[in-house]
Amino acid sequence: MADNKDQTSQQDRIRVDSNDPSxxxxLHKQYPDMSHQQIVDAIRIAGPIRADIIAWLDKHQ
Structure with a gap:
């Protein structure tokens, strides 16, 4: 979620920004059976922490 994609910190790596298409x-490449909208919904439901999102996606896949 860094403003400058060249300068990321550990905090940037553990969070996911649902407004960032990349x-x-x-995440969509990791879960190809889910639509982009389902991925965005998962981020909104599970929160911005990557581990929580992946756990939610694994549970609802």
Whole structure:
């Protein structure tokens, strides 16, 4: 979620921004059976923490 994609911190790596198409696309590649909208919904439901989102997606896949 860094403003400058070249300067990311650990905090940026553990969070996912649902408004960033590249981050949604990255998750979509990991879960190709889910639509982009389902990925965005999962981020909104599970929160911005990547581990929570992945756990939610694994549970609802």
């Amino acid at each position: 981050e949604v696309e990255y």
